Amino acid sequence: MSPSLDSSAQNHGYITEKDDYLKRMGRIEGQARGITKMIDDEKYCIDILTQISALTNALEVVALGLLNDHLTNCVVDAARLGGPDANAKIKEASDAIARLVRS
Amino acid sequence: MSPSLDSSAQNHGYITEKDDYLKRMGRIEGQARGITKMIDDEKYCIDILTQISALTNALEVVALGLLNDHLTNCVVDAARLGGPDANAKIKEASDAIARLVRS
Amino acid sequence: MSPSLDSSAQNHGYITEKDDYLKRMGRIEGQARGITKMIDDEKYCIDILTQISALTNALEVVALGLLNDHLTNCVVDAARLGGPDANAKIKEASDAIARLVRS
């Protein structure tokens, strides 16, 4: 994990949706275990690829949700900080978006 | 999982690389659990997104490896089958590729 | 083009980098014409796909640059607007990011 502007802090306030994210992640963990088992059982390759695409899409939903939450908070934080700190916050978010677009 | 042309068969012969795939999947399962814990601990959003991008990239390596194995076998199978069955095999692979490109 | 929150306005202030964007787009237009010609000349498929990937990557650089510019301005605008208008701005940006991640 690369260092971030705020990695030491603990509570970042997305608690309202937290249960939803945790449920999604529980399903994603199950999908990962299912893919491992399919490979171990030497299931048909195309079926495994279908499951990998499904897991990737499920993970994308989590990522886009977290990103939207972050931007909402980021706007408030950056506006409060102003100047170079605000720009650093935006740059950090843009870099995370670039990694998502390319991953 | 959508029905596939060969979903009933068990052994699809990628046994040589199987250990490598299983090791990768073991790490991916660990990454998924790590992301769940980060959300539960309300870690900084950007750090979670970084881990999600890393998991997606790791899964992509598995998918592209499986796809290469499949195409190698698919060529042999399709050439043996010939005609419409060969085209159906190719179509099935192309559809899996399209899902990967879009996921 | 779907309606946007601010589609009537003309000047959105990214003039400083405009020349750079226009140069990149000029090259992208050239790449698109090159791909058309390769198809018309029935060049080798893999070579055409390589050019398509290059064009996609070049376009991604433009998109990520514009998005970073937008977020920078968006922060200022949304902070000034406050409340539901701020959230609408963020939602609009998040939707654009989701389209990029999925495209």
Next chain:
Amino acid sequence: MSPSLDSSAQNHGYITEKDDYLKRMGRIEGQARGITKMIDDEKYCIDILTQISALTNALEVVALGLLNDHLTNCVVDAARLGGPDANAKIKEASDAIARLVRS
């Protein structure tokens, strides 16, 4: 453009769909010019990003179509060649797919 296994050859036999591909590329060229104009006119950033996503999706359709054509022919060619030449053909296609998935 990286060297390919067959870059000198001219006719690769996808003539039947060629008109369709050329029509699609004509529209894509128009989309690229439209995006250039939007940047030059300093249109609203989100609207430009929407058009970039549309162009990327249109290009993806062309790429996936060409890839399907290639795999269909590739199977025949590789089966005819056999042995290491067949594997080289498959490897080349897999590499092109990896570039598409990552672009």
